[in-house]
Amino acid sequence: MRTPIPFPISFEFFPPKTPAGAEKLVQVRHALYAVQPAFFSVTYGAGGSTQEGTLQQVQAILAEGHDAAPHFSCIGATRDSVRVQLAQFQASGIGRMVALRGDLPSGHGTFGEFRYASELVAFIRAETGDHFHIEVGCYPEVHPQAKSPQADLQAFVTKVRAGASSAITQYFFNSDAYFRFLEDVQHHGVDIPVVPGIMPIISSTQLMRFSDACGAEIPRWIRLRLQSFGDDTESIKAFGLDVVADLCEQLRQGGAPGLHIYTMNQSAPALALLERLA
Numbered sequence: 001m002r003t004p005i006p007f008p009i010s011f012e013f014f015p016p017k018t019p020a021g022a023e024k025l026v027q028v029r030h031a032l033y034a035v036q037p038a039f040f041s042v043t044y045g046a047g048g049s050t051q052e053g054t055l056q057q058v059q060a061i062l063a064e065g066h067d068a069a070p071h072f073s074c075i076g077a078t079r080d081s082v083r084v085q086l087a088q089f090q091a092s093g094i095g096r097m098v099a100l101r102g103d104l105p106s107g108h109g110t111f112g113e114f115r116y117a118s119e120l121v122a123f124i125r126a127e128t129g130d131h132f133h134i135e136v137g138c139y140p141e142v143h144p145q146a147k148s149p150q151a152d153l154q155a156f157v158t159k160v161r162a163g164a165s166s167a168i169t170q171y172f173f174n175s176d177a178y179f180r181f182l183e184d185v186q187h188h189g190v191d192i193p194v195v196p197g198i199m200p201i202i203s204s205t206q207l208m209r210f211s212d213a214c215g216a217e218i219p220r221w222i223r224l225r226l227q228s229f230g231d232d233t234e235s236i237k238a239f240g241l242d243v244v245a246d247l248c249e250q251l252r253q254g255g256a257p258g259l260h261i262y263t264m265n266q267s268a269p270a271l272a273l274l275e276r277l278a
């Protein structure tokens with residue numbers, strides 16, 4: 001049995017796409033229960049996942065005695081469809097969610113009745129009061145579609161004022177971006193916890209692909225070092241662990257209220273990281 005980590009940790013999964021993936025995720029979450037995380041979250045929509053897949057995973061985690069939050073995006077949704085979903089969450093004993101706008105698949109399609117996540121948050125509060133602890137996303141390195149850093153910051157402040165309880169950041173490798181973002185939001189009177197999202201480095205091609213898609217910057221020195229390892233996955237993982245553990249240490253020392261780990265449905269990288277930080 002591992003010792004619990006002395007600061008709040010949460011873990012993110014995506015709904016498995018195959019029976020083998022589902023089987024593996026059972027082992028993964030059991031391994032992660034040992035560090036007594038504050039909660040797990042399960043993504044929705046990315047890679048074509050359905051809300052049923054998300055809900056199934058959340059229900060399984062809740063049934064095993066741990067807190068879990070579905071991600072819920074409003075892209076293409078109507079007020080009625082959101083109402084139905086909220087009722088289903090409440091009936092399933094869910095008390096926490098990650099409320100997002102989401103993205104149009106390949107940039108096509110229609111937004112539906114909600115234009116921004118702030119409108120979804122306001123709607124959830126209007127419909128369900130204080131029932132849900134609402135997490136929202138934020139972007140210390142600026143959301144890729146934002147008109148400007150100032151507009152993105154203002155959009156985040158609006159989302160918080162609409163009723164967000166806490167926030168999780170997009171991942172980043174430069175702690176200055178996070179600390180500057182915190183200063184800026186505090187300057188606007190925002191005092192909810194803003195928890196850094198942490199991406200363990202497991203594979204360089206996967207990391208480059210994700211980062212290009214979500215606008216997270218990989219500093220040049222990290223990119224070049226990763227490229228220099230070629231297919232040597234052990235060296236990539238060892239270097240990645242050093243880089244991400246140093247980042248987490250800086251974040252903790254600087255007062256980050258916890259860490260949210262994007263597990264990529266694997267337990268070993270997250271546990272190796274937490275062992276370094278224990």
Ligand code: FAD
Pocket residue numbers: 042043044045046071072073098099100101102103115116117118136137138143144145146147151152153155158159168169170197
């Ligand atoms: P919003 O807060 O609505 O912001 C979207 C854009 O609109 C930003 O550029 C913002 O600056 C701008 N904006 C917001 N309000 C206004 C306004 N009033 N006027 C003008 N501009 C405005 N995606 C998934 O598909 N599934 C997931 O499970 C998922 N999980 C995520 C978890 C986390 C922690 C994070 C950080 C992101 C996640 N995403 C997920 C990605 C997210 O859906 C995308 O980044 C999406 O493009 C933005 O979602 P949002 O909720 O941050 O949107």
